[in-house]
Amino acid sequence: MNVNNRHYRTIWLKADDPEIVQIIDQRDLPYQFTIEDLNHVSDVAIAIKDMHVRGAGLIGATAGYGMYLAALQSAKDHFDQDLNKFADQLVATRPTAVNLSWAVKRQLKAMENGTTPAEKIAIARHTATDIADEDADFCRRIGEHGFNIIKAISDRKQGAPVNILTHCNAGWLAFVDYGSATAPIYEAFNKGIKVHVWVDETRPRNQGARLTAWELNQQGVPHTVIPDNVGGHLMQHGMVDMCIVGTDRTTYTGDVANKIGTYLKALAANDNAVPFYVALPSSTFDWEIEDGVAEIPIEQRDDEEVRYIEGFHEGRVKKVLLTPEDSPAANYAFDVTPRRLITGLITERGVCRANKEAVLELYPEQRK
Ligand code: MRU
Numbered sequence: 001m002n003v004n005n006r007h008y009r010t011i012w013l014k015a016d017d018p019e020i021v022q023i024i025d026q027r028d029l030p031y032q033f034t035i036e037d038l039n040h041v042s043d044v045a046i047a048i049k050d051m052h053v054r055g056a057g058l059i060g061a062t063a064g065y066g067m068y069l070a071a072l073q074s075a076k077d078h079f080d081q082d083l084n085k086f087a088d089q090l091v092a093t094r095p096t097a098v099n100l101s102w103a104v105k106r107q108l109k110a111m112e113n114g115t116t117p118a119e120k121i122a123i124a125r126h127t128a129t130d131i132a133d134e135d136a137d138f139c140r141r142i143g144e145h146g147f148n149i150i151k152a153i154s155d156r157k158q159g160a161p162v163n164i165l166t167h168c169n170a171g172w173l174a175f176v177d178y179g180s181a182t183a184p185i186y187e188a189f190n191k192g193i194k195v196h197v198w199v200d201e202t203r204p205r206n207q208g209a210r211l212t213a214w215e216l217n218q219q220g221v222p223h224t225v226i227p228d229n230v231g232g233h234l235m236q237h238g239m240v241d242m243c244i245v246g247t248d249r250t251t252y253t254g255d256v257a258n259k260i261g262t263y264l265k266a267l268a269a270n271d272n273a274v275p276f277y278v279a280l281p282s283s284t285f286d287w288e289i290e291d292g293v294a295e296i297p298i299e300q301r302d303d304e305e306v307r308y309i310e311g312f313h314e315g316r317v318k319k320v321l322l323t324p325e326d327s328p329a330a331n332y333a334f335d336v337t338p339r340r341l342i343t344g345l346i347t348e349r350g351v352c353r354a355n356k357e358a359v360l361e362l363y364p365e366q367r368k
Pocket of ligand 1: 054055056057167168169170171174175180207245246247248258259333
């Protein structure tokens with residue numbers, strides 16, 4: 001997508017030194033656009049854990065490139081041992097987004113086809129690029145499939161703006177390009193359909209207010225940032241035509257783990273007959289887990305993210321205390337929306353109902 005009219009992806013290999021991975025450091029957005037070099041696996045682990053990069057697709061792509069750096073760093077005489085140690089280090093950084101372990105496993109499996117360290121390094125570089133390219137391509141296709149849903153609502157409204165509510169950031173910053181939840185919105189906007197996006201601010205880290213709003217601004221898409229509690233009111237008053245959110249892990253039975261607060265929006269949508277869609281590439285499906293509420297691991301982050309809030313003041317990002325000094329806080333980063341509240345899943349292969357039969361019909365190769 002474009003930043004100040006120049007095309008960027010969220011991750012790439014440095015042009016004049018392909019042993020360095022470059023990312024957009026999302027901690028500085030929307031105030032500053034910073035590119036960071038990742039030289040070692042430990043830099044990659046920190047970038048994922050401390051959320052220089054975030055969002056399921058991008059976490060997966062970063063882990064893919066991380067495994068390439070891991071291969072470069074592994075000692076020639078105990079290559080596989082080192083590689084597995086680095087793989088464990090990466091997988092431990094964040095527990096909920098399944099794309100992370102998916103990308104690491106894909107790299108390990110691909111490298112089994114090499115015999116020498118040099119061959120394995122070449123395979124890892126190739127696979128990292130494939131993972132990133134595939135992520136971008138799948139998001140582009142999600143945009144095409146989701147477009148039809150927005151177009152149908154626009155037709156029904158005789159061209160009046162389609163109001164879409166989204167939560168957190170499932171935009172291109174959460175992937176390699178296009179985004180999942182935002183891809184249909186960009187596709188509709190680029191094809192001349194009038195859209196307007198309600199952007200949940202998404203406490204505690206405010207990925208909606210900071211990242212989704214910035215992205216939409218860069219692409220010129222009309223939007224309004226709202227506090228997290230506003231969505232229910234808007235839905236009661238007919239001001240939301242549909243919700244589209246992303247996901248960090250979706251069971252093959254259709255339960256969706258996404259940023260904390262998604263479940264409450266889905267409940268409000270259900271109560272007001274507002275269609276609630278979840279957009280995801282297949283790398284975000286968990287093909288093992290059946291019951292999302294019981295089985296998906298929910299990350300708990302530092303309570304500082306709740307007790308403090310970050311903003312821009314006098315030329316730099318500042319953190320200020322929000323709560324009484326001694327009040328404890330809880331920071332559950334994700335929740336699970338049960339399949340019964342979801343209208344449909346928008347995937348790279350098309351739109352399906354959120355249930356096992358429909359998902360496996362789209363992905364028959366995953367039938368056990
Ligand atoms: O904690 P984050 O910022 O990595 O969480 C990811 C998200 O932004 C959302 O849950 C998003 O909707 C998922 S789409 C990749």
